[in-house]
Amino acid sequence: MAAISREEVAHLARLSRLAVTDQELDRLAGQLDVILQSVARVGEVAADDIPPTSHSVPLVNVLREDVVVPGLTRAEALSGAPDTAEDRFRVPQILADEE
């Protein structure tokens, strides 16, 4: 049985904001199925009582002194943007025009 269907891959691509083509979807679905069947082996390990590890460094709540330090200027922060307007990042329309 397939670990993942073409429809699921299409749904995941939408969630990931990837406008994949139909041909890509055909290829990706097959490849992802092979990969998932292989990595599903982690399920063979009996680990119910094992705590998860998200990170190898046991540091928590790393804070710095609350003092002002130099950062990027506005011009530097905007320097790589595809489009700017009025010293801000310009984005395409988010909400549709009112009818």
Add this chain to the structure above:
Amino acid sequence: MSDLIKLSAAALGEKIAAGEVSAEEVTRAHLDRIAEVDGRVHAFLHVDDEGAVQAARAVDAQRAAGDKLGPLAGVPIAIKDVIATKGIPSTAASKILEGWRPPYDATVMTRIRDAGMVMLGKTNMDEFAMGSSTEYSAYGPTFNPWDLTRIPGGSGGGSAASLAAYEAPLAIGTDTGGSIRQPGAVTGTVGAKPTYGGTSRYGLIAFSSSLDTPGPCARTVLDAALLHQVIAGHDPRDSTSIPLPVPDVVAAARQGASGDLTGVRVGLVKEFSGEGAEPGVMAVFRDTVEALTKLGAEVVEVSCPHFQYALPAYYLIAPSECSSNLARFDSVRFGLRVGDDGRNSLEEVMSLTREAGFGEEVKRRIILGTFALSSGYYDAYYGQAQKVRTLITRDFTAAFEKVDVLVSPTTPFTAFELGARTADPYQMYLADLYTIPTNLYGGPGISVPAGLSDGLPVGLQVMAPTMADDRMYRIAAAVESTVGTFAPPAL
């Protein structure tokens, strides 16, 4: 071809400090070499001729003014394109960042500049460091200087190839699952992954934040240690940076070069004793282990029963983190924007941009990670992989109670031909079989040239406990002292 390009970084640093050669001469010799051979090797995505010569002249001026120079002042270095370099293109070999010039330097870059080192340019890699062959670069592959029909490893194939082709004496790599060590192994060079948190991730374009580790690439163990010393150490800008002193890796490399390993306990990982590896790789590995015994090391077999699950766990954890990290490429703050025609919505523009800007392997991993993190699958995939990560860490901890270091081949196979593994992504993933456990645990690992199989380089991997990076340098230097270094045929 200038003889300068064949010298070690340590020797170049000494000659520059002594005034026997100027930093500018050294830099120009390497720029000339790049001009001569990089059309065939394609190790570089961007060469900064002008900036390099300026930086070299600054070092020469410092020396003329009577300043004492550090051990690597004036020594050229190649930087993997995943490291942010102020004002210099930094694309991570992706179309989505084509032409992006960061407004700041990564911490490792700041430290390299502060040491007086000269950046030659940015090296090719698999897009966003996802791959084991550099074939997933959006700008075309790099070719292995040992045989231009073969891959130079990945993701840091450009950095490793630049060393093997004598285009640079040192390079920076980043290692998430083996991207420093595996290219080192297949190009006959040295690649070291420091302890996770031992080198700063600030300014490293993130792939998998709990695994990504910048580190040194070199042609000799001592050179790698000298560069390690420059870039390592606590950085307040990285919240996972370890606030402890850097182990004295340079002293350890010098100690190892004496070739005496009396009293050192070396562990062979039973589970990595040959399944899936090429016979030629295993033959070199066995010879090297025997050489370690002759140097006085005590070699014992240890079992790490969960290492067989490291590859599957990694291919859930790394894509999960990548699916989150790469969400920042949203066509708003930097990089590419596609489809902004006044009719498409923001969401449509994001989807069209990401579709056009990301390559196939990156898309595969984003989708795989999105799957592993989605409700309904999280526990069985990402959650379970994190538990396996705990068990792998426990295997390491138990092993290091019995031995000082673990050794294995670095990668199961020598450099394969271009195109041999791109059709089946999982076959490509197997290149990192032996390197991945160390990343999940967080300890250091190094690949050192161990010999040749059918004329192609084979690497030995040395793995050490967390923050015991000095130990792996000692063993690697001892290996180098007995097997020597390996140079590819003339290009």
